[in-house]
Amino acid sequence: MKLIGLFLCFCTLVFGQNQYPKDYFRSPLDIPLQLSGNFGELRPNHFHSGFDFKTQQKEGLAVYAAADGYVSRIKIAVNGYGKAIYITHPNGYTTVYGHLQSGVGAVEKRIKAEQYQAKSYEIDVYLPANELQVQKGDVIALSGNTGGSDGPHLHFEIRDTASEKIINPMFFGFDSVITDSKRPMLSNLIVYPLGKNTVVNQSQRPVAVAISQQDDGSYIADKVLVNGTVGFGITAFDYDDVSWNGNGIYKVQTFKNGKLDFQYQFDTFSFDETRYVNALIDYGRYKKTGQRVQKLFAEKPYPLSIIQHGTQNGVLEIASNITQNYKIEIADYSQNITRVFIPIEYSPMTVKVTEEPVTAKYWVKADKESVFALENVTVTIPPKAFLKDFKMDFEVKNGIAYLHDDVEPAFANLTITFEDSLTTESERQRMFIGTVDGKKTYYNYTKRYKNSFTTYTKYLGTYKLFKDSMPPKIKSDKRIGGQWISQQKELRFTVSDDLSGIKTWEGYLNGQWILLEYEPKTKKLVHHFDDGIVVEGKNDLKIVITDNVGNSTIFETQFFRSQKL
Incomplete structure (x- = not known):
């Protein structure tokens, strides 16, 4: 007890932190904990906000509520944390569980109910304290690989409920199971x-x-x-x-x-x-x-x-x-x-390696708004978008805007506008501003007013006005048209789009909306028959896929299935 007291005192003196409860939260997994990412780790455009726990390179491990509380938020998205569950606890903290494969029990039932009510795979729902209560150790979900995950793992974080600030989980006793005797x-x-x-x-x-x-x-x-x-x-x-x-x-x-x-x-x-x-x-x-x-x-x-x-x-x-x-x-x-x-x-030494020459023509003053216009392209940089003054390359050639290399970080949106007077009104309805990175093109959300196209971005780089007239593609992974598929537990499709990317997807069985889970990493759309929409015998299926500029593909077929097997 003396050692524990001394340690807590030491933490207060060194870190200037509150006395966080050391034994309040249990592990969200029942396997030995190993980290694939820790708190504050450097990631693209962000600090990592929690722990990434390894899940033995597989999905489907039981995920446990770390303490008593209630499910306060359910967020399902194709990016970010993917399928995520938030539990608010009576001690003033909220735990977050991300990249899940699915919920379990009442949690999964509520997820499906919200998705079918919204007629959307992606949802963001806040729940009151009296609706979905959980106890410490309840299985709330299965681990997965959804959202912006590079492999199966569980993202776990602890937040201050009132401020929503993220807190290093080590303060809550996880240092006792993730031992560390090695120097950095x-x-x-x-x-x-x-x-x-x-x-x-x-x-x-x-x-x-x-x-x-x-x-x-x-x-x-x-x-x-x-x-x-x-x-x-x-x-x-x-x-x-x-x-x-x-x-x-x-x-x-x-x-x-x-x-x-x-x-x-x-x-x-x-x-x-x-x-x-x-x-x-x-x-x-x-x-x-x-x-x-x-x-x-x-x-x-x-x-x-x-x-x-x-x-x-x-x-x-x-x-x-x-x-x-x-x-x-x-x-x-x-x-x-x-x-x-x-x-x-x-040392008053002579110079052998001079500073890198700057050939750029345009000054960006960090504290002032900057507006640059060449040919049909205008770039507006607001004050404080960059931390320092620098000279910027800007060139428009063959319809491509070269806006410096992405080597200066921006912290506010730049505005890029293309004017186009060479295309028809119908063509403009299928156009967007894309980022060009080598041979790859990335869609940017684009607003259009008449013949003016505008996007907002925090990245310098190369931009071009693209026209996308090709609809998305969809193909069933197994032949289902006219087939009896009573043994299958799901419908699975591969979807893709060659330019602007997929924006929406909708499925209907016998005229009734069905949930299609979309995973961009694998380009898969999946419907699970246990949702209870499929009927005995013949079923009419319709799926509509739409890209970011409005091109659509309709997939229609019939299949047969018996529920009595």
């Missing part, structure tokens, strides 16, 4: 010249610094020779004792001559600020190489609550006759710490 691993150390005339190791470009691991697990960097202002960045991972893959780090602190400076740690954050992951990392480097370097400085502070910026936002100014001892501490939740010692010395 450092793979890269980068130093960034930040001043106009700054030189680092004879370079005006970012430089990788060699590091040597010591017997005690710490790292010593080669001496960094600097003239001007610099900042540092790291690539690091953490490994626990029960999972074999690397996950995100929990806490980073930097020290200048022994004094604490820039720091951040993943305790809690809100969904409103999660896109600032693109400010924390070297976004341009990530888009070019796929490597996420976490910057330990901010040229301009940005509203990310996990960060404490220090007196100079993590920026170091190295002047004549000044030697800096710079230290980085990288920690996991269990307080295993990796230390990096970096000697920094002033």
Whole structure:
């Protein structure tokens, strides 16, 4: 008991957190817990908001209510968390269970009822406290791979019910089952010249610094020779004792001559600020190489609550006759710490590698609105969309708008408008603005007014006005037309669209709407006969698939089925 008390006191002093209940929530799975993703892990355009629990590379494992409460929300979507269930608990927290295969019992019955009432696979329903109550340990769902999931797993998170802020599940006792005695691993150390005339190791470009691991697990960097202002960045991972893959780090602190400076740690954050992951990392480097370097400085502070910026936002100014001892501490939740010692010395060196030349013509001023127009394309950038001023490429050629490379992160929507006077009114009804990425085209939601097409986006890149006149395709995975299919438990179809993508799908059996579950990753539409719509003998089936610009395909057939087998 003394040890527990001391530990709780230590948590309060170090993390400045509330005393979260350690034994209130049980595991949502009944298998040994292993993480494929942890809290705060760096993901595309967001920080990971919970734990991803491995499910032994399969679907269909029982998912348990972590504590007493009631199902307060059911959200079914083709992206994001896929099939997700939210349980609100009387202690002020809400647990979330995502990427589910299905609900179980009363939960699944309610999901189906809501879908049939809405005549939609995708629903987002909020429930009152007295309707669907659950007890700790009740099986509420089966694990799956729905939504934006790359493989079978359970997404689990804990939120403060009132504020909806997401909280690191480790605070609630999960550190006792996901043990971690391993230090985080450092793979890269980068130093960034930040001043106009700054030189680092004879370079005006970012430089990788060699590091040597010591017997005690710490790292010593080669001496960094600097003239001007610099900042540092790291690539690091953490490994626990029960999972074999690397996950995100929990806490980073930097020290200048022994004094604490820039720091951040993943305790809690809100969904409103999660896109600032693109400010924390070297976004341009990530888009070019796929490597996420976490910057330990901010040229301009940005509203990310996990960060404490220090007196100079993590920026170091190295002047004549000044030697800096710079230290980085990288920690996991269990307080295993990796230390990096970096000697920094002033040196008025000559430049061998000059800064990368900028050939762009257009200035984007971060604090002002910018409007650029060429030929039939207008781009409007609102104030504060970008964190810094930069020179932007903009060119329109052969109907394609080249709007810089996607190497500067945007935090507000840019407006892109194409004017078109060469097509007919009927053709314009099937047109949209698409993003061109190599040989791939991605649909952007497009508003049209007469011959003007507008989309809103947070990405620089290449855009083009496309015309999509081809309807979607649908094919039954098994031959059903005129067949007796009494042994089948479901109808399964493969659907696809070559350009704008599928927007809606509707199915009817004998004139009655039926639920078709859509999984974009596998391009499958599935109807389960246990929904109870199929009738004895002959059944007339009709499915209508519509793409994002209104092209439709109608699939019709008849099949026979006996319910008496």
